Amino acid sequence: MLEIAIQGSKKYWLWIVLLLAVMGAGAIAYADQFLNGLQITGMSRDVSWGFYIANFTFLVGVAAGGVMVVIPYYLHDYERFHRITILGEFLAVACLVMCLLFIVVDLGQPIRMLNVLLYPTPHSMLFWDMIVLNGYLFLNIVVGWKVLEAERNQIEPVWWTKPLVYLSIPFAIGIHTVTAYLYCGLPGRGFWLTAILAPRFLASAFAAGPAFLIILCYIIRKFTKFDPGWEAMQTLSKIVCYAIIANLFFFACEVFVVYYSGIPGHLSHMQYLLFGLHGHNMMVPWMWSALILMGLGAIFLLIPKLRNNRALLPVTCAMIFFGAWIDKALGMIAGGFVPSPLHHVNEYAPTLQEGIIALGVYGAGLFVLTILYKLATTVKEEVRG
Amino acid sequence: MMIKSRRSFLKVAGIAAIGMGAAPVMNLAASEPHGSAQPKTEKNEETLHAERWGMVINTSKLNEEVVEAIKEACHKSHNVPDFTIEPDAEKYSGTRPVRDGQEIKWIWDEHFHYAFPDKEDEFLAEKFHDLPFLVTCNHCKNPPCVQACPTQATFKREDGIVLMDYHRCIGCRFCMAACPYGSRNFNFRDPRPFIEETDPDFPTRTKGVVEKCNLCAERLAKGEQPHCVEASEGAIVVGDLEDPESEIRTLLAEHYTIRRKQSLGTEPSVYYIV
Numbered sequence: 001m002l003e004i005a006i007q008g009s010k011k012y013w014l015w016i017v018l019l020l021a022v023m024g025a026g027a028i029a030y031a032d033q034f035l036n037g038l039q040i041t042g043m044s045r046d047v048s049w050g051f052y053i054a055n056f057t058f059l060v061g062v063a064a065g066g067v068m069v070v071i072p073y074y075l076h077d078y079e080r081f082h083r084i085t086i087l088g089e090f091l092a093v094a095c096l097v098m099c100l101l102f103i104v105v106d107l108g109q110p111i112r113m114l115n116v117l118l119y120p121t122p123h124s125m126l127f128w129d130m131i132v133l134n135g136y137l138f139l140n141i142v143v144g145w146k147v148l149e150a151e152r153n154q155i156e157p158v159w160w161t162k163p164l165v166y167l168s169i170p171f172a173i174g175i176h177t178v179t180a181y182l183y184c185g186l187p188g189r190g191f192w193l194t195a196i197l198a199p200r201f202l203a204s205a206f207a208a209g210p211a212f213l214i215i216l217c218y219i220i221r222k223f224t225k226f227d228p229g230w231e232a233m234q235t236l237s238k239i240v241c242y243a244i245i246a247n248l249f250f251f252a253c254e255v256f257v258v259y260y261s262g263i264p265g266h267l268s269h270m271q272y273l274l275f276g277l278h279g280h281n282m283m284v285p286w287m288w289s290a291l292i293l294m295g296l297g298a299i300f301l302l303i304p305k306l307r308n309n310r311a312l313l314p315v316t317c318a319m320i321f322f323g324a325w326i327d328k329a330l331g332m333i334a335g336g337f338v339p340s341p342l343h344h345v346n347e348y349a350p351t352l353q354e355g356i357i358a359l360g361v362y363g364a365g366l367f368v369l370t371i372l373y374k375l376a377t378t379v380k381e382e383v384r385g
Numbered sequence: 386m387m388i389k390s391r392r393s394f395l396k397v398a399g400i401a402a403i404g405m406g407a408a409p410v411m412n413l414a415a416s417e418p419h420g421s422a423q424p425k426t427e428k429n430e431e432t433l434h435a436e437r438w439g440m441v442i443n444t445s446k447l448n449e450e451v452v453e454a455i456k457e458a459c460h461k462s463h464n465v466p467d468f469t470i471e472p473d474a475e476k477y478s479g480t481r482p483v484r485d486g487q488e489i490k491w492i493w494d495e496h497f498h499y500a501f502p503d504k505e506d507e508f509l510a511e512k513f514h515d516l517p518f519l520v521t522c523n524h525c526k527n528p529p530c531v532q533a534c535p536t537q538a539t540f541k542r543e544d545g546i547v548l549m550d551y552h553r554c555i556g557c558r559f560c561m562a563a564c565p566y567g568s569r570n571f572n573f574r575d576p577r578p579f580i581e582e583t584d585p586d587f588p589t590r591t592k593g594v595v596e597k598c599n600l601c602a603e604r605l606a607k608g609e610q611p612h613c614v615e616a617s618e619g620a621i622v623v624g625d626l627e628d629p630e631s632e633i634r635t636l637l638a639e640h641y642t643i644r645r646k647q648s649l650g651t652e653p654s655v656y657y658i659v
Contacts, residue, residue, distance in 0.1 A: 036481070037592035038556075039574035044486030048561040048571060108556015108571065108593025115536040115555050126535035126559055187529055187649040188565020265503065341567045341646075342495060342520075343502040346486055 001149055004378045005371045011223070012374070019367045026360010029353050030105060038108060040353045046340040047333070047348035049106070051358050054329035056102035058208070059365075060179045061201060061328060063095035063136065065209010067172035068239050074165050080232045083380065084217065087228065089144035090372035091213060092172070096137040098365035105357055125181045132174040139168040144372070152379045176201045183336065191269035191335045194257075200250040201328070206243035207294075208324040210236045211317040216373070218314045226377040226384075230310075237313060241301035244294055244320050251291075251327070268343065273335045280345045283334045286326050293323030431608030435625035437526070437545035438600055439654040441636045442519055446620035452494045452517045458616040459492050459598070464580050464589045472578035480578050489570040491598040492521040492613055503646060513659070519621075521613075522547060522568040522598035523645060523653030530560035530569065539595070545626075545654060546600045556593040565646050566653075569597045626654060 008016075033040050043050040069088035072078035104110050121127050143164050150157040180198035187193065214236050217228040255274075258266045271277055273287045297320035300306045307313065339345045350358070460467070468483040494517035498505045501518070524547045531541050538553035539560050561569045575592045583589060587603060590596055600623070601611030614621045624633030636642075642656040 037572065037574040039481065039484060039487060039592075041573075042484075043573070044484070045488060045561075045570060046486060046567065048558045048569075103557075106557070108558070108595075109554065109591075112536075112553070112555045115538070115553055119536045119553070121535050121537050123532050124535040124559070125533070126557065130535070182559070183562075186533070186563045186565075187651060188646065189562065264505075336562075341502075341565050342499040344499060 001152065001375055004375050008374065015370065019363050019370065022363030023360050023367065026357050026363060029356040030360065033357060040351060042349050042351045042354060044346060046344060046346040047337040049333055050348055051350035051354050052102045052106040054333040055358055056099050057179060057332055058325050058329040059095045059099045060175050061205030062209045062212055063092040063099065064172045064176040064205045066092035067169055068206050068210045070165065071169060080229060080235060084228045084232050086144055086148055086376045087216060088213060089140045090376060091369065092140045093137060093144065093372060094365045094369035096133060097368050098361050099133060101361045101364060105361065125178060125185060129178045129182060132171055132178050136168065136171040136175050139164055139171060143168060148376060148379055151383055154383065176205050188341050189336050190266040194254060196250050196253060200247060203243050203246035203250055204324045204328050207240050207247055208321050211240045211321045214317045215314050220377055224377040224381065226380045234308065237301055237307055240317065240320060241298065244298045248294055248298060268339050269335045272338050273331055277339060278345050280347050282347045282349065286330055290323045290326035290331065293319045294327065297323060429606065433605045433608055435544050436627035437625065437654065438524065438623065439626035439633055441622045441633050441656045441658060443620045443658045444516055444518060447517055447519065449517060451618055451620060452519060454616045455519065455613045456492055458612040462584050462612050463491060463587050464584055465489055465491055466576035466579035467581065468579050470579055470581055477578035487573040489576065492519060494518060495520050501645060503648065520566065521655065523566055523655045524600055526652030526654065527650060529563040529565065529651060533559040533563035535559065546602050548599055548602060549596055551588065551590050551594050551596065554594040556595065558595060560595055565649055565651060569595055571595050
């Protein structure tokens with residue numbers, strides 16, 4: 001089936017070359033980091049995680065969001081999702097590849113990374129995160145591939161893909177829950193120390209994942225003969241709508257608790273994000289942009305006339321996706337680490353080189369996504385034609 | 386082919402057999418008339434032991450000079466890099482300028498409201514505003530860093546000291562996120578150009594690993610007091626928290642002491658007499 005990926009139009013090859021160039025730039029920037037250490041990043045003693053872990057956290061969410069097409073199709077026999085289920089699964093694969101790459105580029109000693117397997121440590125949440133992330137990646141590759149292959153050969157998928165699909169559902173919930181547990185189990189970080197973190201992560205994931213999927217459906221319609229189906233996209237947009245409202249509601253709960261209780265160790269982080277602290281307010285415009293983007297997006301999806309507007313829907317989805325990215329990637333890291341445990345205020349901004357490395361990872365993810373989607377759409381075209 | 390490989394196998398096996406036969410002879414030649422060539426391990430009688438090591442810092446005995454002496458004694462002997470120095474241009478050519486906030490410190494001074502952010506008080510006694518409060522790893526009874534570490538590179542020893550294995554650490558910095566006291570450092574770069582004089586008694590670190598105070602475990606093993614205690618002119622006492630007869634317990638019984646962020650339940654082993 002992989003041979004499909006090496007037959008494409010001029011545009012396809014141009015896109016592949018562009019992605020390879022981005023990956024190459026990232027690799028060169030990373031080679032320098034590998035040799036000289038994480039000194040090239042904007043991270044510090046006080047803000048010890050940065051852009052890499054921020055993007056990791058967000059992409060775990062997008063990966064988990066794939067389950068929003070799997071559940072309706074496999075558990076509720078929702079036929080309209082039949083054509084896009086594979087897109088959700090392959091999106092999860094590409095996102096997980098990026099997640100793992102972001103972890104690797106964040107490590108100070110990447111060549112020792114297998115120590116996590118050599119000295120398995122169940123009391124560390126990172127150990128469980130490794131298991132669920134790799135497990136979910138494996139499940140999606142196997143299921144996606146097998147089902148697509150069966151479709152190509154016009155036969156029923158082999159029987160054991162079904163139990164794997166069912167297994168992938170708790171895994172999807174699991175990857176984001178465990179990723180939230182990385183943060184919310186730490187006693188000294190007031191911003192993260194909240195039981196609603198995992199639910200909030202899931203809500204924003206179920207908004208950002210399907211929102212991105214809708215955008216991808218538009219791109220697929222433009223560049224291939226495969227039509228994912230307008231009805232399916234409309235249902236997806238309703239899922240995004242509910243999920244982004246849930247995310248905003250959870251955020252409001254968070255704001256109420258920290259401001260009404262007024263406990264400084266919790267409040268100071270939110271204060272830093274929303275209004276700035278001791279004259280440091282780098283995050284303020286970002287956070288308000290995120291809230292406005294997500295809020296407006298929710299309104300656009302709530303009103304049926306706006307939701308069903310074919311020209312507006314991709315814009316709305318991009319707003320929600322970008323808003324969720326600021327909220328969960330930038331906000332989660334900056335809010336958690338500023339102020340520091342000693343209440344010093346040291347802000348963080350990624351360096352250019354850090355950005356190029358991150359861009360390289362995104363390039364690699366899009367490369368995987370492009371190839372997998374090329375396979376999926378070509379097979380679907382073949383079968384239909 | 387088959388025959389050849391069998392023959393060469395036999396050849397190797399034969400040589401190996403000679404080797405095995407030779408081993409005892411070699412050992413005989415190597416050993417002393419009354420001893421064996423085996424490495425010998427024996428307990429150092431002078432090693433200091435404790436059920437749980439702890440520290441008491443008498444803040445009123447500290448002043449700026451003593452604090453500087455303590456920091457220097459600790460950092461010099463543990464090869465902690467000093468990023469304010471200019472590296473040897475010949476030996477370390479092309480060393481890049483150091484970014485703000487990527488420093489490394491094992492023990493340092495903070496103002497009261499940073500050392501004890503949960504005890505901030507607008508009517509705090511005047512003298513506390515300027516007093517230097519020494520902060521370091523608390524060697525917690527329930528260390529969140531040890532819980533977070535995915536490779537057990539940081540671990541709690543039976544005697545309560547929280548240690549680092551610099552060779553196992555993968556540099557994920559989960560422990561730094563977990564520590565409620567900001568006591569952990571990451572080697573964002575190779576620290577060696579910034580060590581003025583390397584102390585051969587302690588390993589230098591490589592880039593990409595986390596490090597922190599080790600309560601001078603290497604000195605306790607030799608029966609010596611930690612560097613900070615020696616340099617503190619009596620302001621710091623280290624001893625066994627579980628021994629009611631110890632000096633540290635006497636101090637705790639006689640003085641009102643506080644610990645950093647007690648409400649988190651990490652049970653820090655560093656006490657402050659204020």
